[in-house]
Amino acid sequence: MTQVFDCADASQRVNAIAAAAAAVKSGRLVVMPTDTVYGIGADAFDSAAVASLLAAKGRGRDMPVGVLVGSWHTIDGLVYSVPHSARELIRAFWPGALSLVVQQAPSLQWDLGDARGTVMLRMPMHPVAIELLREVGPMAVSSANISGRPAATSAEEAQRQLGDLVEVYLDAGTSPEQSASTIVDLTGPTPRVLREGPISTAAIAAVLGTDTASLTA
Numbered sequence: 001m002t003q004v005f006d007c008a009d010a011s012q013r014v015n016a017i018a019a020a021a022a023a024v025k026s027g028r029l030v031v032m033p034t035d036t037v038y039g040i041g042a043d044a045f046d047s048a049a050v051a052s053l054l055a056a057k058g059r060g061r062d063m064p065v066g067v068l069v070g071s072w073h074t075i076d077g078l079v080y081s082v083p084h085s086a087r088e089l090i091r092a093f094w095p096g097a098l099s100l101v102v103q104q105a106p107s108l109q110w111d112l113g114d115a116r117g118t119v120m121l122r123m124p125m126h127p128v129a130i131e132l133l134r135e136v137g138p139m140a141v142s143s144a145n146i147s148g149r150p151a152a153t154s155a156e157e158a159q160r161q162l163g164d165l166v167e168v169y170l171d172a173g174t175s176p177e178q179s180a181s182t183i184v185d186l187t188g189p190t191p192r193v194l195r196e197g198p199i200s201t202a203a204i205a206a207v208l209g210t211d212t213a214s215l216t217a
Contacts, residue, residue: 002164004155007033007128007172016170017128021135023167029053031144031158032132033172034068034124036097036181036198037151038158039141040166041068047111050140054113056165059147064113065140066099066120070133075121078138080105083186085208092207095125097177097198101185112140118187128172143180153178184215191215 005016020030024042027049031040040056042049044067053065069075072090075082080103089098104119112119124130133139143151144158144166152158155171182197184204191208193201193215205212 002159002167002169004159004169004171007170013128016168017131017135020132020168020170024049024132024136024139027052028167029056029165030132030168030170031152031155031162031166032129032141032170033126033155033175034129034141035095035126035175036124036177036179037153037175038144038155039068039129040144040158040162041139041141043136044112044138044140045110050110050112052165053140053142056162057142057145057147059142061113063147064115064120065142066122067112067138068129068133068141069121069123069138070130072123074123074138075102078105078108078119078121079103085191086186088207089184089204090123093199093203095123095130097125097179097181098122098204099181099183101183101187101194103187110140120183122181126172126176128170132170151180192217 007013042053099120099122101120145151146161153175155169177198182199183194185192201212
């Protein structure tokens with residue numbers, strides 16, 4: 001049975017996080033607020049739950065799911081080798097609206113889709129998201145919408161699209177950014193901006209000490 005919690009209500013928030021954590025640990029799906037848009041999430045290490053997430057969105061394995069983490073240090077166990085450029089961008093923009101595509105640690109036992117040995121990581125700047133992530137660990141998270149439809153910027157919008165496919169909805173009001181994160185690919189010889197979001201290409205270039213043209217070539 002689907003549950004919706006108002007996380008702006010302090011009396012509900014503790015129960016909300018507990019219910020969402022229990023759902024994730026039992027292989028169910030949850031909708032959570034982030035600083036960018038609302039996300040639909042599952043235990044990153046539960047392949048069946050990740051498959052359910054893709055099915056709920058109507059999305060194929062050719063569009064693998066990213067992973068949200070609750071601290072900077074979590075990435076050291078998920079990444080084969082953290083590039084210097086990644087550490088510079090993390091220091092500048094995490095927690096925040098920046099997703100980094102890196103080579104995953106080969107020992108990881110997860111299936112996020114056809115990611116070809118890479119993983120997209122982000123630490124969101126949202127207290128509810130961070131509380132949940134620190135309770136359950138890394139989560140596979142995608143925007144809370146049916147594939148091809150606009151990303152939900154509220155729990156109500158997410159529920160209209162995903163309905164009872166999700167066990168717990170955490171409602172924290174409208175997303176602050178209302179835009180999907182900026183994505184930077186660090187798996188090639190030079191960093192490349194795959195999608196510009198709230199963090200501009202110019203801001204990325206300034207941190208990396210390069211020009212914007214090299215990031216979009």
